[in-house]
Amino acid sequence: MMNKNIRLALSLFAGIVAGILFPGSEGQTTLTHPSLFRYTGDGVLPIYDVHSKEHRDIIYRDADGKYSDDALAEIDRLLASPSDGEQLPISLKLIELVDHLQDHFKSPVVQILSGYRSPEHNAALKKRNRRVAHRSMHMRGRAVDMKLPGVDSRQVRNYALSLRSGGVGYYGRNRFFHIDTGPIRKW
Numbered sequence: 001m002m003n004k005n006i007r008l009a010l011s012l013f014a015g016i017v018a019g020i021l022f023p024g025s026e027g028q029t030t031l032t033h034p035s036l037f038r039y040t041g042d043g044v045l046p047i048y049d050v051h052s053k054e055h056r057d058i059i060y061r062d063a064d065g066k067y068s069d070d071a072l073a074e075i076d077r078l079l080a081s082p083s084d085g086e087q088l089p090i091s092l093k094l095i096e097l098v099d100h101l102q103d104h105f106k107s108p109v110v111q112i113l114s115g116y117r118s119p120e121h122n123a124a125l126k127k128r129n130r131r132v133a134h135r136s137m138h139m140r141g142r143a144v145d146m147k148l149p150g151v152d153s154r155q156v157r158n159y160a161l162s163l164r165s166g167g168v169g170y171y172g173r174n175r176f177f178h179i180d181t182g183p184i185r186k187w
Contacts, residue, residue: 037092039163041099045075046109051082055109060095067092079115079144086118088141093181097165098144101156101179107148113176114138114145137167143180145171153177161186 043061048054056078060071075095080087102110117125117138126133137143148156157170157177169178169187 037096039100039165040096041101041103043099045095045099045102047075047078048109048111049078050111050113052078054078076116076141079112079141081116081118081121082114083121083124084118086116086121088116088139090115091140091142091181093165094142094144094179097163097179097181098146100163101160102148104159105148105151105156107151109149111147111149112144113147114143116141137180137182142182143167143178145176145178147176 043063044057044059046055046057056074058071058074058078059068060075061067072089072092072095075090076087079090098110101107115138117136119139122136122139138145147153153170153175154172157168160168160177160179164184165179165181167178167180167182167185167187171177
């Protein structure tokens with residue numbers, strides 16, 4: 001598991017890079033705490049894992065902007081690779097982006113279909129579906145496939161695209177969307 005100092009250093013670096021590459025932004029969440037990220041939520045993430053059927057309301061950041069190591073570890077556990085339980089620290093930027101979307105659309109919960117994927121799990125998915133990326137951002141803890149119940153996934157996709165914070169995919173047949181903190185792209 002990644003040392004909390006390394007996680008903090010990576011988050012700080014990501015925030016500095018984001019501040020340089022994207023100075024200022026329309027539509028940002030109003031911040032009442034210091035943040036390293038362009039888009040952020042209220043620090044509470046209601047997660048429902050569709051595989052384990054587990055629901056947790058996780059307070060991962062306090063009002064002063066301090067992250068809870070225990071809560072982040074719980075997010076890592078909930079978004080673990082479903083076939084083998086392997087975990088990787090989930091990107092703080094991704095957590096904040098998911099929370100921002102959940103808050104923006106006032107959804108009571110975030111349904112997670114896919115979080116982290118171990119290389120073995122991703123390879124097995126790739127064998128069944130050619131659209132699965134060989135070097136998926138899921139394998140880096142930087143992507144989720146999700147739904148916001150009661151919200152049209154196309155609407156979420158369009159809003160996420162307007163944020164220009166990474167990759168956004170829409171799977172209309174199954175009515176879910178993908179977001180990641182990689183390069184800006186869409187499909």
